[in-house]
Amino acid sequence: MKRKIYPLEHIEKYLMIDVFVIIVLVFNVFFKKDTIHWGIKVGFLLLFVASYYVGLWYRDWRLLVASLVGFSLLLTFGIYAGNWVLLYGFVFADLLGRAHRMAIMIVGMAGIIAMFVLFSWINAGSPFAFISTLELLFMVAQLVVPVVVYTRGKANILKEKLAVANAQLERYIQEEERNRIARDLHDTLGQTLTMIKLKSELTMRLVEKNPEKAKHELHDILNTSRYALKQVRELVTDMKFISLKKEMELSKDILQNAGIELVVKDEGAMLPLSNVAETMLALSVREAITNIIKHSLADQCTITPYVETEYYCIQVSDNGHGNLRQGEGNGLHTMKERMTMLQGDMYMMASPGQGTVITLKVPLISNGRV
Structure with missing residues (x-):
């Protein structure tokens, strides 16, 4: 699958904040008066951004390693540049709150404490000298951030699971x-x-x-x-009517909660369908979306409605592993039965490593209805 530059689920909330933080860090590193060689500054920034980028993508032990490396960089550079550098510990504190395991977060929080204690020890000669300064507030705030982010993330996950259920x-x-x-x-x-x-x-x-x-x-x-x-x-x-348009909107929310992007390609206006035909199509689209969430390991789903000769068609495709097989309890037989009831058809094409394409077809008649 394709590796994106920035996590899709974080773009709306975090991208601008992260860009702003990096810009401010670069500005402070190069424009604050100090005697640090510019090559060391460049090396610090590159290592800092690399550690941050690893922590941005992973939620396992790699996040912990990246955070500990980040705290070490801040400590080392802060000894020469000043305690303002320690403020950037908030970047990794926020990432630690997104860890999959609480143990990773706790060890990372220990790294935050170690960073402040060692900085105080080296700069002031006492590991606890920072207690009487604003550095204590910075440390406490950085310890609170991962707990808040972790708790909020768990609450959101439970909320999403409840919505899906x-x-x-x-x-x-x-x-x-x-x-x-x-x-x-x-x-x-x-x-x-x-x-x-x-x-x-x-x-x-x-x-x-x-x-x-x-x-x-x-x-x-x-x-x-x-x-x-x-x-x-x-x-x-x-029979309760199910709107195909509303089903697609609901599918978008459910896929988003599952971390899958939905793209709807509108290749022409949707033709008017009978209530029964539209309901059967909506139910089949729903079954196809459920399969993608459960079996595909995809991160993108595409729905393409189009007209082919005398048929109104809807194609549901994904970029998953493509190992879906008919007749294995995944609802494909039910979809085919629905389409057959409408004198239509359903067929599937699966390519290992490239994804699955399910096409639903219902016949059109002269007045444009099925």
Whole structure:
């Protein structure tokens, strides 16, 4: 998969702050009066940015190593440049709060304490001389930051998990409702249509032999057809309509919570679909999105609606590992059944290491509806 320059999930909140902090650090390093050689300053800045960049991308032991290296750099450079350098410990304190394990955060916080104690020891001759200065406030603040960030991150994760669980529960309930309606279609409407078929075959045989009897059978077929139409209306009324547009909006939120970017390519206006067709398409898109979250390990999903000859198509693709296989309990069979019910089709193309593409197709008719 592609490696981005900056974590996508942090761009909105942190990018401008990080750029500002680096610019201010560069300014202070080069424009504050001191006797430090410019080559040492450049080396300090490069190592600092490298440590920060490693900590920005990783949440495991590499974050801890990067933070400890960063604190060591600040301590060393601060001995010659002044205690203002220690303020940049906030950069790594914030990163420590994003660690996956509390142990990493605690060891990193010990590094913050060590940085201030050693600085005080070297500069003032006592490891605790900083207690009577503003450096104590800086240290306490840097110790509080990772705790606050860690707690807030855990709360956000729980909130996201709850939102995903609620969405999945809602989808499960709606799916059960779809299954109930499908059973009703089979048990009621299927029986009625079978009766119409049998009576039609009987009428064809009676047309020449017994026209009066055939006429009577035609009246029965007409009444049975009206009853079938009434059954369809009742079932459609029971079926809660699901908007394809709203389903895509919901999918964007769920994918974002899972750390996956959604791109919707609008290749022309969406054609008007019947409520049943749009609902079935929306449910199939939902199933495809669920598969991406559960199985793909992707960081990007693309939905592309388009028209192909006599079909309205929706293509759902991802850039994951591409190891999805049909018939393994991943809902592909259900999607195909829905499309078949609409006289459409569903097919999948999976390329290991390149991702999976699922295409949903429903037929168009002359008036632009399915």
